Amino acid sequence: MRQNQSLTGSIDWPLFFVVLLFMGMGIATVYSTAYNDDHPSLFDFSMVYGKQVMWVGVSLFLGILVFLIDSDIYRKFALPIYGFSIALLVVVLFMPAKNGAHSWLGFGSLGIQPAEFAKIAVAILLARYLSDLNVNQQNIRTVFITNAILLIPMALILLQNDAGTFIVFTAFLFVMYREGITYDPLILGLVNRIPRIRFKQTWLGTHFIPILFVTVFLSISTLLLSKETIEISFMPGTRVGGIWGLIFFLFVFCVLGYALLRLILNKRDRNRALIIAILAFFLSSMICTSVNVGFKSLQHHQKVRIELFLGIIDEELADQAKDGDDYNRNRAIAAVGSGGVSGRGYKNSMLANTRTGHVPESETDFIFCPFAEEWGFIGSVALVGLYIFMMLRIVKIAERQRSRFNRVYAYSVAMILFYHFAVNIGMSIEFAPVIGIPLPLFSYGGSSMMSFSMMLFILLKLDSQRKDVLN
């Protein structure tokens, strides 16, 4: 069946060049931020920039390997790849902790982070599983398996204490959403047990992503109110936590919603509306309460980070925090903000470099800071634009695939990149809390460089062979 095409026959050149461009820009930025007068050579392998050049080289080599291998193996060996990846995630738990996280495997400075590669494995297995499936053939099994594929590595990563990567894995929810995976079977299984109810589908199950957003919204509201207290007007002197106010509001909201629905709906649907209202109230209250309890049981520094992010810390505290708990974020934002229109110029950053060291991790997680400080608004916006271009390009690639496997995989790549991009840059511009995840293809680091380039090269390979696949 397979046509004998040249190796790069139908490669997507725009994406390929954007990838190379990011690698080049990344090296240049690492060189600028970590530049040391005693080691001026870019190829000095004792310095991070020399190592980064090496990692890029290794990654490109891996890319060539990927192109030499038939893309069919991912489909065929999806489960073994996934299994191996999970095994690594387990092994890494027994490794000594580095920066408080058991996420490094290897020796000395040459370590890899299995979690980075687990993303690829999950993407492949998810693609494999969904491609075998009839879209309409949704049952409890489907929901359980898709979620299990996702939740097993997530649980292990959580055990590693690597919150950043954990959050990135929720990117797959978008992929599932695109593929129409719903929680409906699960919800129906529960709801239909109630006598006199026979749903064929539920709004909650089909639209779990929008509902997820509501959940997030409720959680943030809960956090915002976590420090507030409310004085009850008919019982002067009694103060209760803000959470009770929120629950009261939800109650009123549900009652009013039900009353409204009653007016519109016919008699038969009124009972359903009542059930929905009661369910909505209890579920949302539960979300709020558990968020509230969970937040209260967090460690102090985690709480402060969240509070800082939400802006519910009072000014005096914020002032105190800017040299304390908020040190990293404050300096990172200052570095970006001080870039101005055209920046301070290459190798001229004042805050975001390892020589002054004001912005910590300026060659890894905070690499956007030196870039933004040196190239200013023009450079930063160009970078943001390039990432957006790359992600939209991948979406475009995804949509032109004939095979569902390829499409699911491509969407996974797009959404993982999106998460990394949004969180990494977001934390330097006051939009996201400080979560240590790298900027794709840009940040210094072997694992992330290799995993992202493999992820993208596999995508390029799959895309170049898309016409071979009959689906």
Added chain:
Amino acid sequence: MKYDGRKYVIIAFITLIGVIYAFKLFYMQVIDDSWKLRAQEIAEKRREITPPRAVVFDRNGKKVVENKTYYNLVMCEDEMGEEFDTLGFAKLIGWSKQDVKNRIYNIRIAQDSSWNKQKGERESNYRSYRTYPFLKEMTADEMSTIVPHLERFPGFREEVSSMRNYPYRSAANILGYVAEAGPEDVGPRKFYKNGDLKGRTGLESYYEDYIRGERGIQYIVQDAVNNKVASFENGQYDTTARQADPIHLGLDIELQAYGELLMQNKKGAIVAIEPKTGEILTLVSAPSYDPNYFVGKKNINTYYNQLVGDPNKPLYPRPLASAYMPGSTFKTIQSLIGMQEGVITENTGFPCNKSVVGCHNHGSAQSVTQAVQMSCNPYFYAVTRRIIQQKKSKDINEDAAIGLEKWAEYMHSFGLGVRLPSDLTGISSGVIPDPAYYDKWYGHNNWRFSTIRSISIGQGEVQLTPLQLANVAAIMANRGWYITPHVVKSIGDDGPLERFRKKNYTMVDQKYFDPVVEGMRRCVHEAGGTARLARIPGITVCGKTGTVEDIKLFKSGNKLQRPNHSVFICFAPMDDPKIAVAVFIENAGGGGGTWAAPTASLIVEKYLTGEIKDQAKEKRILDAKLSLWE
């Protein structure tokens, strides 16, 4: 496909985030300047350089206050590393290993703690990346044995600091002391930074703005642990620190030291003024202390409590702050006011009528000169009565108020009852009672001269500081004017402050002074004068003794009579006065002529001739232990 529409949700979502980020970046980087300022605040620091404080010379060009270089051995815990050779280091500085460990522990816990609101707990201000002094105030000698070996001990290095040094070990009350600026003086917009020295009392405090010099400012780019990375813009905005030019004092430091020596084992004060200029030559507060006691924490820790707890109160600046009854020395002014008011003339005589007020045995004074010479109590009682009760009102009480008002005005013109605007700190105004003062005591219109008669002989409510007494002597020497007494003769080359160049005239005309001055001469040089011990061969001294009773009345009616205070004012030579002196010795016993007069004469002789001819007189004073010394 069924769910194909959802791709638009994802595309829209990605694009939306991109647009939001672009706008946010535009706002942060282009519109909002606050992050640029914050970045500057983080990275650029003004490093301020404190110059050494100005040195101080006395009137003869002798260095009274200088700066001495000291060395601190500072440590930074983070730089020490894990393999720090504690034992070797302990050996180097001659401590035990445990001592070193304890010291490091103490440094850690000695730092203040501040309230961390986020954590809701107190938190030490100790930071392991900062440097803290490990050994303080070491001399160059002590340091020289340590420094060559410091290379082996990372985290330790020497730091140079400058401290005050007082080579003459005297004049503590004039010079004052410096101490680290308190929290109220330290701040980003204030002159002082943490650990800077600031004058606290005396000269160091009064001329602080000048003595501290001009700060140098260096703009630097800093890294995260406050190490300098580079000069900012090649230092084009930097300014250099400038030490202020030396301060020249009117003080004669050797005379001062001699005065302090004479006053050993006594309580009281000596003040000597050059009458023509108002420059303070000597200002002895006895007992005194070595000003070096207040240099450096080491010394302060050793001596401060000792000085505070001393029952003889060495820290109390007696010549400035202690107001005493002036006794008979006051009579000189009473006679001047009497003449100026026209209630007596130079030749008015009064009988020595001991029925009104006690007196010693002498013939009746026939003139002001004689009255001063014999210090006749009834005479001055009569004079003061005439001053106070001039019959300007029919009501005797009201009349007394009018008279006293005028009298107080005269006194104020002599710098009495007012705070002399000198350049020393801790000056008291003394007491010259005015009508309001007695109204408070006795009620309005409820008192007259007989009620307040003690003031006529410098007892009762009248109180003067030794500085004011010396100023009175200077007024006598100048025959009617004074320049506010001050210690600083010249700030750099600029001369004294403006107000120390102006003559202050008293309300008494010059012509009335001669008979009083003649009386003062006779006090010393004529037979029957009270101050014969003040004679100096070859020099005409004019003086007036005072003997002040020290009686304490208790509520129970008991009376505690302690030995008399001995007071003496004088100036010399009579015709071209070079020095005016006031000596006050607390509870010396005897009269003003017994102790204060010879002490003053020694000061005068030392100042005018540079040596003491009468060794026995000097020895008698040096050996005397007076003033209920504890």
